[in-house]
Amino acid sequence: MVCRDVENYISAYIENELDKDRHALVSRHLQQCRHCRLLKERTEAVLAKLPELEEEIPFFLKNRLLNIPEPVKVRKTRVFLFPKWVAAGIGTIVLFMNLFYFTNIYPSANREVHSLVSSIQKFIVKTGGLFEKIKESKDFLLFTFFNKKSLEIKDQETKKELDKKDVKGGTYG
Amino acid sequence: MIINAYSKSVYNIALNFIADRDMASDITQDIFIKVFGNIGKYKEEKNFTSWLFKISRNYCIDYWRKNRKHLQTVEVDEQISQESPTPEDEVIRQSEIRNFRQKILQLDPELRIFLTMRDILNLSYHEIAERFSIPEGTVKSRINRARLKLTELIYRGEAKHGLS
Numbered sequence: 001m002v003c004r005d006v007e008n009y010i011s012a013y014i015e016n017e018l019d020k021d022r023h024a025l026v027s028r029h030l031q032q033c034r035h036c037r038l039l040k041e042r043t044e045a046v047l048a049k050l051p052e053l054e055e056e057i058p059f060f061l062k063n064r065l066l067n068i069p070e071p072v073k074v075r076k077t078r079v080f081l082f083p084k085w086v087a088a089g090i091g092t093i094v095l096f097m098n099l100f101y102f103t104n105i106y107p108s109a110n111r112e113v114h115s116l117v118s119s120i121q122k123f124i125v126k127t128g129g130l131f132e133k134i135k136e137s138k139d140f141l142l143f144t145f146f147n148k149k150s151l152e153i154k155d156q157e158t159k160k161e162l163d164k165k166d167v168k169g170g171t172y173g
Numbered sequence: 174m175i176i177n178a179y180s181k182s183v184y185n186i187a188l189n190f191i192a193d194r195d196m197a198s199d200i201t202q203d204i205f206i207k208v209f210g211n212i213g214k215y216k217e218e219k220n221f222t223s224w225l226f227k228i229s230r231n232y233c234i235d236y237w238r239k240n241r242k243h244l245q246t247v248e249v250d251e252q253i254s255q256e257s258p259t260p261e262d263e264v265i266r267q268s269e270i271r272n273f274r275q276k277i278l279q280l281d282p283e284l285r286i287f288l289t290m291r292d293i294l295n296l297s298y299h300e301i302a303e304r305f306s307i308p309e310g311t312v313k314s315r316i317n318r319a320r321l322k323l324t325e326l327i328y329r330g331e332a333k334h335g336l337s
Contacts, residue, residue, distance in 0.1 A: 011317040043324045050292040053270055053277075057184045061198045065176045065205050 001029045006036045010043055176205065179222070182294055183229050189289040190233045190282070192274035196240075204232050226290075226304040234282045276326040284319035291316050 006029050012018045013026045030037050100109040101117065183204055188197035208228055215224045277285055290296045290304075291312075298316070302309040 007321060008314075008317065011313065011320055039321075039324065042328055043320055046320065046324045046327060047292060049269070049273060050288075051295065052266070053189055053273060053289075053293045054185055055188060057181050057201075058194070058198065061184065061201060062176070062180060064198075064202055065180055068176075068202070068205055068209055070209070 001025045003029075003033060003036055006030070006033070007039070010040060014040065014044055014047065175208070179225055180205070183225070185294055186226075186229055186286060186289050187233060189274060189277055189293055190237065190285050192271075192278045196236075200233060200236055204229050207232065220303070223304045223306065227306075230286050230305070233286065237282050273327070276323055279326055280319055280322055284315055284322065287312060287315050288319040288323065292320070 006013075006026055009018060009022065009026055013023065016023075018026065030040060097113055100106060101113045104110050180201065184197060184201045187200040187204070188194060191197055191200065208225060211228075215221050277288065280288065287301060290301050291298070296304075298309050298312050301316075302312045305312075
């Protein structure tokens with residue numbers, strides 16, 4: 001074992017943390033080497049002195065620390081946040097669609113966007129028509145159930161008309 | 174309570190890191206303000222003590238980097254003032270402690286903190302490794318390095334003293 005190794009093991013040797021063989025090797029080296037023996041003695045002296053460096057916290061500091069306002073626990077309410085990147089993506093798509101819709105810089109894209117818009121319009125018109133049909137239908141039970149009020153109003157109107165006809169028929173008849 | 178449990182350790186780390194009581198007091202206060210300000214974050218960490226010591230270490234090192242020049246001039250002044258011999262034992266002891274702190278100040282910032290935790294606050298290697306999330310072997314080798322360097326600094330100073 002050389003001096004360099006002893007330096008590396010010096011703490012472990014002082015704290016008795018080396019295995020038996022290594023401990024014996026370091027001991028043997030220390031007996032022979034004056035320099036390493038001195039190093040060991042000095043390190044031990046330093047280690048004996050170091051715990052004296054621990055100090056109690058000053059009274060004024062403790063007071064200052066105790067005056068730091070305690071953290072207030074704020075309950076985190078879970079708010080659904082729309083992911084930023086999704087919003088950015090949608091925004092970009094809309095922007096490009098506007099660009100292609102109103103300009104003709106890329107004709108095929110312009111055609112596609114126009115056809116897409118017209119198909120959306122058609123869809124809206126169709127669904128609107130469907131809703132109208134549903135409202136007017138008297139045959140299908142489910143729809144009539146939902147349109148009960150409108151049916152009642154219509155029934156009342158037809159009754160009134162019939163009554164009027166009856167009255168007319170009575171005067172002339 | 175957090176203050177009662179940890180203030181002494183944090184103060185001693187700061188004191189032996191910076192070798193100045195007033196600055197150590199300010200650093201301790203700043204560390205606790207920071208800890209209370211970010212208390213919500215510690216839940217993510219497994220261990221509160223580990224989180225607190227990491228904050229303390231980082232704050233001390235940042236403080237050291239910002240005020241290094243000023244701190245080094247303080248060191249020279251202290252060395253001059255301690256040359257005058259004092260008859261009272263307590264004054265001598267205080268002078269020795271001041272001398273030790275000045276020598277510790279010459280170590281690398283990381284080594285200073287490890288040495289304080291092991292040899293002044295008497296924490297085990299395992300505890301230190303756990304608090305800084307580093308391997309125990311690394312802690313042992315760093316502390317050994319810090320001790321050797323400190324011994325060298327202290328006895329080199331004494332040798333110079335003896336010659337003059």
